[in-house]
Amino acid sequence: MDEGLRSELSKQGIFTTTLEEIYNWGRKNSVWPLQFGLACCAIEMIASTMARYDLARFGAEIFRPSPRQADLMIVAGTVTKKMAPQVVRLYNQMPEPKYVIAMGACAISGGPFKQGYNVLKGIDRYIPVDVHIPGCPPRPEALIHSFMTLQKRIDEQRLSGNGRPRHLDPDAPSEFPVPQFGEHDLEPTKNLSVWKPPTLVRHG
C-alpha cells in the first residue's frame, strides 16, 4: 500500500495494515521467555526483569516455568556437557515459534571454561541461536539490546516465500537431536545441520 495514502487515511481515522505487519507485531511484543538459568548470567537476567531495567516494557516480563508456554529460551550461563542434553530437550519441548538468545561468553563459546573437558563450547552446536550476546556476564542493557535485536528480526520476517520463519515452513525442523552421554564425550559432539565448525585461516 502506498505510504502517502496510508498516512492520509490515518489522518481520517482509518487504520490500515497488512496481515504480515500485524502478525509480526503481535509476535514480537509478547515474547515470553522460559524461566531457567544456568549460572551467574541468570542473576543479570533476573535483574533485567526487575523494576530498574524493566523487561516488561518489551512484552517479555512473563517468565514461564514450563517450556510448553514459552517462546524464547535465554541460555543464561555455562552449559556443561552434563546439562547440554537437558537444554536441548527443553528447547524441543517448546512450541513454535521459538527463539534462542545465547547470553554471555559461556553460552556462546564456552567462555573462560572453553579449554575445559566438561563444558560445551557454545550451545549453538546443538540448537539454532538467534541472538548471541557477549559479556561475562552481559549487563542488563545488553540483554535488553538483544531483545530489541530479536524483535527487529521478528519484525523483518516475511510470512511466505524463502526465508519465512521456521514454524510456517512444513519442511523445516522444529526439534533437534538430543546428544547422548558417551564414554568420553557427548555423542554426537555437534549437530552439523545447525553449526559449522570455524575454519582455520592460514596466513603465508
Place this chain on the structure above:
Amino acid sequence: MIPLETIKAQIEQAVPGARIEIVRNDSPSAQHSLLLGNEHALAVAKFTRDDPHLRLDYCSNATGIDWPDAVLKEKVKIKKVVDGTEKEVEEIVEKKRQGFLEAVYHLYSMELKHGPLIIRMRTGNRTDKAHLPSLTPIWRGAEFQEREIYDLYGIIFDGHADLRRILMWDGFQDYPMRKDYVEPDDYEYEPTPHDEVLEKTQKHYAQETKS
C-alpha cells in the same frame, strides 16, 4: 592443637597395630599430616572423632591427589675412596616410585575449636588396587566429597553407602583429574593460541591433516 607427635603416640596406644607416619610439609605453612595405614584407618578416624582431647567432629574438606609413576632423585652422601683418601661425596641416586592415589582429609573440632588435623591415605597403585576405606561412616559430611574423589580420581571407597559419580554422568569412563587424562579432542578455532592452547591447536590440526 596438640603436637602431631603426641597425637600419633595417642593413636598408636588406642589403636594397637595402627600404621601411622608423619608426612612433613617444609613449606612456610608447615601443615604436617598423618599418613594412615588403610587397614586401621577407620578405627583411627573413629578415635580422632571420639577422643575427648581431640574431638575432631568436623570433616571440612576431603580431596584427592594423583601421584603418577615417577623417578625420584635423591642426594645421598657416600664415603668413597678418592685419590687414596676417604672422602664424603654427594651422589644422586635415582629411585623408581610406583604411582598411587591419595585421599586427604582436613579435620577440625567444633567443640574444642581447634584444628586442622590433616590425614592422608594412599592406595596401592593407580589401577587395580585403587581402594581406600570410606570415612563417611565417621564423618557424614565426607559423603559427597568422597563421591567427587571417586568421580574425578577413581579411588574406590569401600564402605561408602552410595558411591556413584557426582559431577560427570554415569556412563563416563575416564577420571578427569588424573595426570594422564586425555581429554576429548573438541578443539575449536582460536584466533591467538598460546602456551597449552597452542599445543592443543597443533595436535588437533596434525590429527586433522592425517585423517
